[in-house]
Amino acid sequence: MQNKTQKQEKKKKGEIKFLKAGPNTMAVHFTETQIPQQKFYNSIPFPSLLSPNPTATTAVPCSVSHLTETIKTQKPFLDSLLHKTGAVLFRGFDIKTAxxxxxxxxxxxYEELSYMGGTAPRSNVVGRIFTANEVPNEEKIGFHHEMAQAPEPPSKLFFFCEVAPTSGGETPLVLSHIVYERMRQKYPEFVEKLDTHGLIYSQLLGEDDNFSFPGGRSWKSTFATEDKSVAEERAAKLGIKLEWMEEGGVKRITGPLQIIRYDKSRQRKIWFVTMVGWEDAGNSSVRTITFGDGTPLPADISYDCLKIVEEECVAIPWQEGDVLLIDNQAVLHSRRPTDSPRRILASLCK
Incomplete structure (x- = not known):
């Protein structure tokens, strides 16, 4: 039985035909659908949504094996679609397990990327699949590019909905170049200073994991060691400075980082790094982030930027079996809270 969101999905004119590879090649038809939550920029839907077309007379049941073979044979098309739209949601396929x-x-x-240096609490499930951030579902996670503070952030992200929340719990998306353009128009001097100086981030990492907030990985988990000298060595390779605290834990200092970057493949500037940090007992949001010259950020502009991001974002309710592919160069993502069960898995790619 289709739920309300599925019933609202409308077929776009025409359909996309993928061919299943093999000796008895059969046409496997998919359609690009539209749903109310999508936005359109220059007539291009964001994100793009691909589903199987069950009405095609030549269609075969679209199993996971059909989907994987189709992906392999139609990789150039899918790469082109991702480059054009920034994110592709695969919905209606028979994907049930990690x-x-x-x-x-x-x-x-795509080549796998390790999570070395990442501070979000997550654990390996199978193969190259990890849990998404394991903080309680009631906690909101702000907009960010994945591992934006790393020297080599992932180029692409995959998310998979194993258990869909009954309400809330969406993963909102927003195009980074749209945020940049709006901020540049509203705060040109501020954006110019950001472009010139970048940002410095400081964060306290505890001795033990604390899954009560989004950045709660301990320094031991973050750098996969209990040896401080090894942690320092691994941090240095990631451009991170560590300052050990007498009361335990360590202050992680990163930057200056370039918040405004240039997307060469699309020839446009993007808003790459968030300006508001985690809130917890040891980290106080805006005060943990400064301009690259050490001066504080104006809180009013920082929070106005968050309002702009919320205005431009797209939040599509999860359905079980959804697979979301995100271009991490082009799209920021976040997480809305929910009080219902929710399980999203993830994979990072170079």
Whole structure:
């Protein structure tokens, strides 16, 4: 039985035909659909949504194996679609398990990226699949590019909905170049200073994991060691300075980082790094982030930027089996809170 969101999906004119590879090649038809939550920029839907077309007379049941073979044969088209739209949601496919999600990710052929240096609490499930941030579902996670403070952030992200929340719990998306353009128009001097100086980030990492907030990985988990000298060595390779605290834990200092970057493939500037940090007992939001010259950020402009991001974002309710592919160069993502069960898995790609 289709739910309300599925019933609202409308078929776009025409359909996309993928061919299943093999000796008895059969046409497997998919359609690009539109739903109310999408936005359109220059007539291009954001994000793009691909589903199987069950009405095609030549269609075969679109199993996971059909999907993975289709991905392999139609990779150039899918790469082109991702480059054009920034994110692609695959909906209506028979994907139920983490292992099947791993097969889908592998079919794209992207190289895996490790999570070394990342501070979000997450754990490996199978293969190259991890849990998304494991903080309680009631906690909101702000907009960010994945591992934006790393020297080599992932180029692409995959998310898979294993358990869909009954309400809330969406993963909102926003195009980074739209945020940049709006901020540049409203605060030109501020944006110029950001472009010139970048930002410095400081964050306290505890001795033990604390899953009560989004950045709660301990320094031991973050750098995969209990040896401080090894942690310092690994941090240095990531451009991170560590200052050990007498009361325990360590202050992690990163930057200056370039917040405004240039997307060469699309020839446009993007808003890459968030200006508001985690809130917890040891980290106080705006005060943990400064301009690259050490001067504080104006809180009013920082929070106005968050309002702009919320205005431009797209939040599509999850359905079980959804696979979301995000171009991490082009799109910021976040997480809305929910009080219902929710399980989203993830995979990072170079």
């Amino acid at each position: 292992k099947e999600f791993n097969d889908v990710v592998e079919a794209f052929g």
